Amino acid sequence: MISSPLAIDVRRGAITELGSLLADRRIATEGRIAVAVGPGQGGQIASDLDLPNCTIFHVNDGSVDAANDLGRELRAGSFEAVTGIGGGKTIDVTKFAATLAGIPMVAVATNLSHDGIASPVSSLEHESGKGSYGVTMPIGVVVDVDYVRSGPQKLVRSGVGDVVSNLSAIADWELAGTHVDERVDGIAVTFARVAAEAVLNRPDSVESDEFLTVLAESLVLSGMAMSVAGSSRPASGACHEILHAVTHKFPGTSNHGELAGMGALYAFFLRQRYLDEGGGRMEEIRECLLRHELPLVPSDVGLTTDQFVDAVEHAPSTRPGRYTVLEHLDLPPEEIRRSVAAYVEAVSR
Known part of the structure; x- marks a missing residue:
């Protein structure tokens, strides 16, 4: 039901x-x-x-x-x-x-x-x-x-980052299904993926009533995906672990949707760099964030590289028991620092 x-x-x-x-x-x-x-x-x-x-x-x-x-x-x-x-x-x-x-x-x-x-x-x-x-x-x-x-356009645009981050959350859930035998709910995944895909490659933006309608419906569908799953799993993975770590360690930094979008982009960069997968999806998300004037790298939201590294290190502790690409890779601090530097170089405007 x-x-x-x-x-x-x-x-x-x-x-x-x-x-x-x-x-x-x-x-x-x-x-x-x-x-x-x-x-x-x-x-x-x-x-x-x-x-x-x-x-x-x-x-x-x-x-x-x-x-x-x-x-x-x-x-x-x-x-x-x-x-x-x-x-x-x-x-x-x-x-x-x-x-x-x-x-x-x-x-x-x-x-x-x-x-x-x-x-x-x-x-x-x-x-x-x-x-x-x-x-x-x-x-x-x-x-x-x-x-x-x-209302403020900045807030509307941030919704794009949040719904597109579903793609990172789904990839994390499927990763958990493969490596720790976590049950993946196919209906919840379908709802969450359709919500993200509806927005990801649209050429119009928040100036269009049609885009706003699709974005609103996508956010509702994303909420329904969580209801089906019984948790935030289909819409919250490494992207949101990073988001919550930033919010905890550096209060007042940007907003939920902007940080979720940037967290999703970094998570797909990790997949490409260490798992040799997700490169095409990473580029799609990057183009979407660019199109909607959303942040790509830590400096876009006022964070230093050191601060973002600190947040990534802290991220897994924000959702104990949740298995994402961060827990899967379990990178040591110095490797996290190298990955963040490579990420900034790879996705900067």
Whole structure:
């Protein structure tokens, strides 16, 4: 059985139908709706909603504490459902809070920065950095292309890096299937691969409504792949180990999607250099990142070579038990340093 949202609406003007979606009796029978909004466009959208019985809550950060606080308020208010309106942090907090409260959640994305829109995972900040938590996937997903277009282009472009990184995650999963006998779910792989391939070689970009629609649908499909797998495995491999290591060691560096894309490119470079495979895929990913003005090398996100080497060394510890090309190669520190120098030389603009 495959879990799927009841409704997925990706188009211009989609937000105008949000009230009708929330009135669906499979979501709420009496209309007691909570609306969680982020610091960006969420507040404006919420004020425009025709939902007389809704209560608005403000989500100011993407922390575990914020999610727990919202969860307590949702339980205390006896709400039937909650909708999270905003970017990735707001949606992740709302997913976690809805799971704590045991009520359905509708995700309304105002940007396309990563694949958390429809995934069963919340990435939340805590005292020691950032962690991933299993949650119930949204019962409905709404992406209004008009609102996405009016947001920062940088965030939209970063979604490209996140969805394309699925290809690295899939290669890592298949590697684990071969070498440590990990079970690989073919349906989850199909969803994750189709999501990445839909974006990888498209010649248009975020200026196009058609591209934004495909990107949004790909991010939703990537989230569904994780739901099928029961974990983030089809969308998170060495690419995300590196991402989380950078975030932990050098907070504030770039953003999720940009780091995921660069991590995927480095992971395929390792495959080409040490396993003599993946060279064609590496070039496809490099061209895609270039086309969408995404970072390729550490200096593009403000990291020194030493800092990136440090992050790669630390990366496997961010996901204990996950087998990727990093664990497979198990390179000593000096070889990691040589590989990073060769990578920078190979893929620089």
